[in-house]
Amino acid sequence: MSERKPQTEAVRIQAEVSPHGEHSVPVYLTSSFVFDDSEEMRAAFADEIDRNIYSRFTNPNVAELAEKISVLEGAEAGHAMATGMAAVFTTFGALLSSGDHILACRSLFGSTHTILEKILPRWGITHTYFDASDPDSWADKVQENTRLVFAKTPTNPAVDLVDLERLGALCQERDLILAVDNCFATPVFQRPLKLGAHLSLHSATKFIDGQGRVMGGVVVGRADLVKKIFDLARATGPALSPFNAWVLSKSVETLELRMEKHAQNALTVAQWLETQAGVSDVRYPFLPSHPQYELAKRQMTGGGAIVSFKVEGGLEGGRRFMDAVQMCSLTANLGDTRSIVSHPSSTTHSKLAEADRLAVGITPGLVRISVGLEHPDDVIADLAQALERSRG
Numbered sequence: 001m002s003e004r005k006p007q008t009e010a011v012r013i014q015a016e017v018s019p020h021g022e023h024s025v026p027v028y029l030t031s032s033f034v035f036d037d038s039e040e041m042r043a044a045f046a047d048e049i050d051r052n053i054y055s056r057f058t059n060p061n062v063a064e065l066a067e068k069i070s071v072l073e074g075a076e077a078g079h080a081m082a083t084g085m086a087a088v089f090t091t092f093g094a095l096l097s098s099g100d101h102i103l104a105c106r107s108l109f110g111s112t113h114t115i116l117e118k119i120l121p122r123w124g125i126t127h128t129y130f131d132a133s134d135p136d137s138w139a140d141k142v143q144e145n146t147r148l149v150f151a152k153t154p155t156n157p158a159v160d161l162v163d164l165e166r167l168g169a170l171c172q173e174r175d176l177i178l179a180v181d182n183c184f185a186t187p188v189f190q191r192p193l194k195l196g197a198h199l200s201l202h203s204a205t206k207f208i209d210g211q212g213r214v215m216g217g218v219v220v221g222r223a224d225l226v227k228k229i230f231d232l233a234r235a236t237g238p239a240l241s242p243f244n245a246w247v248l249s250k251s252v253e254t255l256e257l258r259m260e261k262h263a264q265n266a267l268t269v270a271q272w273l274e275t276q277a278g279v280s281d282v283r284y285p286f287l288p289s290h291p292q293y294e295l296a297k298r299q300m301t302g303g304g305a306i307v308s309f310k311v312e313g314g315l316e317g318g319r320r321f322m323d324a325v326q327m328c329s330l331t332a333n334l335g336d337t338r339s340i341v342s343h344p345s346s347t348t349h350s351k352l353a354e355a356d357r358l359a360v361g362i363t364p365g366l367v368r369i370s371v372g373l374e375h376p377d378d379v380i381a382d383l384a385q386a387l388e389r390s391r392g
Contacts, residue, residue: 010068057234061245072187078220084203086238087217094232098124100147107155152181157368159283161292168196188259189302206335214244262305266371315364320390327382334370
């Protein structure tokens with residue numbers, strides 16, 4: 001038989017063959033696992049045998065989810081945790097020490113900025129930001145104590161792109177670890193490990209679940225790095241519940257189908273937005289007008305679901321638009337079957353200084369939409385009436 005495609009492998013994986021012959025892996029709602037005798041228990045704790053011990057760090061449902069994402073990403077190993085931010089923080093904690101330096105993409109999720117700017121400095125870990133759209137400046141920002149490069153592409157929320165192949169080459173040249181937040185593209189549309197990254201991270205709460213039900217985070221990549229991350233997670237306890245892991249694992253089996261439809265809808269919405277009065281700077285990776293369109297076509301196989309655009313009227317214009325939305329959801333999430341609209345300046349990135357927001361393209365009137373699986377005509381109709389009603 002020829003080698004199976006990654007999506008087929010992810011659908012067919014089962015973490016453990018049940019003696020009862022279930023076709024779908026059951027939920028292992030247990031805090032711990034029983035041993036046959038003291039020798040088996042000793043060997044398990046000594047890492048001499050691969051054995052479930054305690055669900056804080058080993059559980060069949062969690063292992064199944066990590067294995068599926070590893071297969072989709074082409075990774076050697078993986079570990080799943082309670083949330084995407086747990087995956088980010090545990091990665092930093094496992095791979096960095098006092099005196100180390102992180103080179104990070106300037107356009108990141110707000111909580112990642114908080115970790116970099118307020119938490120890690122307490123332990124002597126510093127950072128410098130680089131601009132996604134200025135690759136010529138990246139090398140000069142590497143310091144003698146730089147240990148890790150952290151990037152998100154497409155960026156949040158301005159939908160800029162980081163050239164992963166170029167950044168990967170820099171990290172190889174300088175012997176740096178490259179970790180990439182691949183949440184927006186998912187393994188369906190982008191595989192950072194194939195472009196030079198050592199780790200790929202996901203907030204599984206987003207597209208991997210896809211229906212706004214549960215939270216989870218996954219990090220996959222080089223086995224030696226994942227082992228360090230697993231060891232810290234084992235000791236500190238950012239554990240993913242077996243039930244959430246089961247939900248996420250089943251969701252992976254429809255990920256490719258959902259992402260293809262998300263991308264079709266998002267492109268349709270983005271193309272419509274470009275024609276609207278009072279709307280400017282529409283950003284979507286697979287729009288020919290995107291300044292990094294050629295890069296998107298090289299490193300992605302689809303544009304994803306996230307579209308950003310600017311409305312007239314600045315901060316108040318953005319708020320009026322949000323208040324005028326009727327069908328789309330206003331919620332602190334993305335990657336749902338239902339379209340979600342957000343206004344970063346007044347919500348997710350409001351804690352950043354205005355200069356820092358502007359530096360990554362978060363202008364007062366910037367709106368981000370995570371385009372869902374509704375009929376695109378209905379999404380467009382809602383945006384159209386919101387634009388009309390919000391004009392000052």
